[in-house]
Amino acid sequence: MRSLLLLCMAFLMLLPNEPVFGQNFPENEIVVIQGKKFVMHQVRTGETVYSLTKKYGVSQPELEKNNPGINKGLTIGQVLKIPYTEGIDLQNLSTDQKGAPAGFIKYKIESRKETAYSIAKKFGITVEEFYAYNPTVRKIRKRTKLNIPYWEEAEEKKAEPEALTEKPGYGWQIIIHQVVSGETLYSLAKKYGTTEQDIIDLNPEAKQLKTGMTLKIESSASGVGEILPQPVEKDGNRNYIEHIIESGETMWGTTRKYNISEEELKALNPILNTGFPAGAVIKIPVAETNKPLAKPVNEEAFEQHLVKKGETLYGLSKQYNISIPDIKKYNPILDRRNLVSGESILIPNKPSTIFAKPDSDNIEIVDVDSAKLLEEYYAVELPVEIPESCVPDLSVPYSGKTYNVALFLPFYYEANDTLNREDLVIDETTLFTSEEAKVAQDTTIELEERKELFKQFYGGSENFVRFYEGVLLAIDSLHNVGFNVKLNVFDTQRNPDSIRQYFQANEFFQTDLIIGPIFPNVQKEIAAYAAKNRIPIVSPLASQTAITRSNSHYFQVNPSRDYLIHQTAEMVAEEHFNSNFIIVKTSDYSRTTEGQLVELLREKFFNSGLLSSNEGVNFTIYDFENEGAFGLRRIMSKNKENVVYIPSENEGELSVAISNVNNLSSEYSITLIGSNRYPNYSSIQLEQFHNLKLKYIAPYYTDYSNQQTINFIEKYKANFGTEPDNFSFQGYDVTLYFLTALITYGNDFAGCLPYMHSFQMQGNYHFQKLTQFGGYMNEGVSVISYTRDYQVERKRVKGQPRLIMASDN
Template sequence: MRVILKFIVVFLLVVFELPLNAQSLKKNEVVVISGEKFVVHQIETGETIFSLTQKFKVSREELEKYNPKLTEGPKIGDVIKIPYREDADVSAKSGQERGKPSGFLTHKVKSKNETAYFIARQYGISVEELYAHNPGVTTIKKGLKLQIPFWNEKAPVAETPKVPVAEKKEEVKIQPQPLPAGTLTHQVVSGETVYSIAKKYGVSEAEILALNPAAKNLKAGAKLSIPVTKKETAIVPVEKPKEEFSGKYFEHIIESGETLWGTARKYDVTENELKTLNPILNTDFPAGAVIRVPVKETEIEQTEARPLNEEAFDKHDVKKGETLYGVSKEFDVSIYELKKYNPVLEHRNLVEGETILIPHKTEEAAVTQPETESVSETVVSPEAALPDEKYFAVDATMEIPEFCKPQLREFSSETFDVALFLPLFLEANDTLNREEAIPDSMIFLADINGHSPNNQHLLEVMASQDTTIEVERKPMFKKFYRSSENFVQFYEGVLMALDHLQQTGLNVRLHVFDTEQRMDAVRKFIFTDEFLQTDLIIGPIYPEVQKEVAEIAAKNRIPLVSPLAAQSGLLSSNPYYYQVNPTRDYLTQQTADMVAEEYHNSNFIILKTQEYAGTPEGKMVDMLQEKFFNSGFMSERDGVNFTIYDFQREGAFGLRRIMSTTKENVIYIPSSDEGILSISISNLNNLASDYSMTLIGTHRYPSYQSIQIDHFHNLKLKYLAPYWTDYRSPKTIRFVSDFKTAFATEPDNFGFQGYDVTTYFVKALAELGRDFGECLPYFHVDLIQGNYHFDKYSKFGGYMNQGVSVISYTRNYEVKRERVKGQPRLVAEISE
């Protein structure tokens, strides 16, 4: 044993001494360690794990086995040992050295959203070079100063090997054009977009991009050439953007987790405009602070809703200091109703002087409504069901930027390449569903117990004739390997979508790759020229398999859709990454918003069953307290009573003491433990016949097998879900019928998701082009179970779906979708 331990210690010393003695070793020197040959190699600029495996003829597993730090990615200057192969290229010349930099620039990190990848991309260097010339830097933080190397034209420069960027087929690249006779110069300020600049000068985005190709990645401080129309003079001085605001504003209370960039984007203003009105934002963005957000006079006029039936509404001119909560209380309508019939209020608060619509109460509308009108089946409010959508219809159109309007063109001559990465586990399923079977013609050779005494003579004769008894392999379906059945359903949904799209004239060439759950299974596909011709990537499913594919996609401007994963670091750092499933934090935030809107006049109870501080469920409690406090109705007689009841210590007997007979009792249990939830909900259900209660949960609740469904109905469970399938919808009925005809089985959620994802993104690709990201907030497709509304997740990141459904269980044993949150109403939907 001691000998073994001694050997291990010596081996570790050899491994860890390599970097220290690297300077005394020759480049790519072959050494012998413990009887095995290794190449000692110092990582150079631009090298990746993949390039190392190709150069030295080894596998990724071998590299990581002898160099565990490589799992974090190769870093310039690190010395690694690589198993020696006779056919490997161990020449000292690498062709990857850029030489000594000519000098350095200083970059100060201005936002926590800046990543090493995007800083490197901004200056045209690699991430490895960024870290190599900033020793000691391990994380990128706001305020950090970085040294950025640069090489002038005279210095010997060899291009850093990068993933080859393919020319996209049929893509017309915009080349810099000479300035026309009439142009003016505009200097970009923080927060401006190509669209806002084009709108300011009355030109199209295409005209700006034609003169300024780099404007696709707009940066503050950049100077743009703006074409001047014939009516204008060509000699226009350089000017700064003028304030287009009339002095009107609304107030916004900063909540925990919000950022300056996110707030500016939410309200379509610039960061500088917010800082001008709120000097405190020049140094901080503190939660709880009340800030003023400017509003354009034209914006108020354009966003005021217009009723199609004047008798259905009263009009109210907003006074100074009024809030949604105050107006809701004054007119006895829900905040949801106010937002429904004044859609602009979904995205901002009230502005002094604007006119909003107040719907008449249900009883009044029922009296004046014609008897021939049918009653809508959809519950539009948790407090009062309005009698008819048509009676209360409003027109609130939203202006769509010119460059985001769908392109009307013929698709017959254009074919789109779509790559689909799914863990189908084809080989494992094939092995699992095949077994050895004896042919029927040979059954007589053995009896039921496997003995063959009666056939002994026949066996001897066959043996003497050198006869071989062959065993037939028959395909016998048993079951799917692991969870691959889900992904087969997803694949079938994709095929259904492509079939329907083809009927509309779209031509799509689908390339399917079986990723299993290993990056190695993907890597052999993504470094080919053919793959770089892809127009759209769907998958991979697992975040750990997505990383390299997403990097390739970003470098080649190929949109990559993550169809199922809800948590991925790529969302905040990759601008070509599209996440269909909202993050848990987003669902928590939207749930807290929904509760604050609908139950600000309730008896709200936190049923404490365990310590929840620091948990995701505890975050919900904090957000609810914050929102109720910001509403101004916390603990008022006509407001919300907020109680934290220690169910773990006091048990169920004290619940009656805190229940209300005059207000709705709204309960939230900060736990995700099924056992705890089952006991708690069972005890609440015992009180359901005496008190009106609403249980706030998550979309996981219906999957808990130990909780009786009737408890959810008795407690009027309500939660937010990323998806909702209305099986009564004619579109859903047709889809299910087509799916059963094609695949002899009914679709599950994965089948619906495959159809929705493919339909949505292929249509976006066809109608908006590959750079469809900024246009998705204005893009809507009628899907089966999704209500997609994609918007930018972070300043330098990708896009996330923000359309979620509010699901409610009723006491008459119905499950309904009350509404969709996060999705703007471009035009009011009117029932025919």
């Protein structure tokens, strides 16, 4: 009996700290427990420990003392014992947050394509509510049964046609519309500023639209101005911004991005204790400052804008008629976080005086590169605290050290030798005159029986020869300024066994830097050797990230396709948030990289609050595969930029679809979103890319106007008798960059790369750690844009900012 009593007491002690869903507690009722007065309170969406202490006039330690464990975070539906403070008017306390749900809708997951984010969106709840009322769900699996909460207020509004229901947390409204005779999906989409597909997503039965049917239709609130994410209220003496978790983001990546510990992030956002769900809105603490985020080289080139509460990049972009990428360009920290109220940001002034004509006729006007001049005029520097270990000591004389570099490339030497060697039968009559031939018959003359002729390269080995030539010129440049570099070159072919003999030799241990091998399957063993012996190893061309994720001494120069997709989505969301966005479906794109971009774009537009709004983006999926080109004109806009994306990498599909979209380019303004593979598609006419203003993210793009690039080209032609190609530039850039880092900072240069300034002809390297215990990937990419006047322009999206030592002022 005593054991049973103890068990019951233990249960009662635990009860107040567990979620109790579906129960209705008397609002603000006072109860007496062991002679003390308490208010029994059920936690609601959006409440925090801090907000409850303010609401009930109780200290945080006292609240935690009576509710053990809440310091780890609150859970929706959890019942708390709150010490009653005399004088508190419980009847007039604010009850803005939701209470317990009126009930639950039973829902079974129908497809593997569904996510917590899409289900929450479908039923008008938040991701936090999704997980709170389905605590056992950790992974979204087909046929999983869910409890979807609903509240009485929403149910009452459903009874009224065209009633408005606010969508929690996103600044959206769900419009309840009753279909009348004559209405179509197309007319409803136009009426509410949404798309036919979005209506069907929320109302699958709407595929067969009938009079009297009640539909849920998403629409932004009238007068959209509050765009998510927003700065949130100060909590005590701290300032916070909101961050919406996007698909693919990780806990570690977010902590690195905002320079915050995982423990602190979880303490501020209890939902993160059980996962990292896409769609959740979390708080991020930031330092408050009214100083500019960057220091301009020319003060007169910028004005300072003091960020007010609720202001967004979207709003500032419209206010100053400047693109969001340009705002970020001049305020580099905004590439990593949102605006904070109270801080100052730089807004560029118009360059009205920079090209002013001189007053005197005696002054000669020199023809200058205006783009270069503007770049220097608007240059900004980011003040940082550079670690002492990353400040080069220029006072120390050169030590005379020799740096050993191992270069692994697939030259296929034997295959090339066989391919280009030819046995010749010598026709003596072609070598001698008739008289000389007679003499030769009586004379012993040793003739060359075999002659080497160069015909062609084996496979793609020519590319790696060009890369090697770029490496040689980089090392030559270092030799010319007094550094000793010893280059050991190894032919890897494409076989892991072909290189094992090289790095297992004793003398290989003296290597300071490894460049290559090219192919990931050949890299595996030597990368493990490099990690064990703390030798930095550079992967110059491969884009796979498997080794990068686990090897802290590995440097991946070519960004992964996944990263390029995310950067493309970021670019489109920032530059085309007020557009008519059209997905031209040529085939099933589910489970493809191209399909991933579609979902990322939908997610970004939704999170911004601008999806299908009058001042935002219309998002339409057009079934080109089944409907052909005839309906394209119907969904084009005369008032907005028509931004088209075709989620396919099949050249045949792309060629047909692009050709049909191009037929409309004389009537509508169209921007085609593509990839860096597009210029390689020979079946698509270059003229169409210019007509459609093709735009894509590229990791490499050679700046032929730069004087250093011009000098390299001249030097290359002088040494090798031909023009350099992309592999030549890459070989030079990679070798010079990493040898500079090695010479400047030593073998452990990884932590100092953010503070190293180095010119690359093909881009702007920006290495970031990929995982907590892994290596580094280059995140420096550019936007490439084709113009209608047949120009191809490059605009920097992300790269190494110009850093300066932070002052104490």
